[in-house]
Amino acid sequence: MERHTTIFELFSGIRPMARELGEHPSNVAAWKRVGRIPAEKQPHVLAVGLRLSLPITAEHVVFPLGRPHAAYADLSPMPAHVLCDRPAGSQRPAAEPII
Template sequence: MEQLASIFDVFGGIRPMARALNESPSKVMAWKQAGHIPARKQAEVLEKGNALGLLITAEHVVFPLGHPAPNVAGSEASVVCDENPKAQRKGRSQ
């Protein structure tokens, strides 16, 4: 799977991103250090990036440091659940 570029790099760094979002550089730096953008800010970051003509996607906002989503479909590990959930009805096939 292809590695995403850091959203902070796509914006041109911490200060340019902070300026574009009307945030303090220290706040944007805290996002980078934490490895995530707060959920309440994600839509704004995506909208601002697109308005500036930056090639960012929702995946960049969710994985701001460039971590790709795991390839779940290609995983060879199986998941087994031995317990019957209380919400599951008897006799109902899935």
């Protein structure tokens, strides 16, 4: 199985990444914990990585821990149709549109 390098590994860890970005280490640790860099921070992270000559791409910034579907490649696809098994009487009636 091929191992993908995370953006945090490219920066040599959370603290070095935080130092280079001018962010608090707890912010960068939170990014790693949730697996997402906030959209407003992504251009800055990419620019700093490129300035440091890191082999960083936009994909590293958007998917900092790797593409999510790669981990689920061995799962079967979701069923095409989702059916509601509740009787029609227990569902709320549709609301009238307000004009």
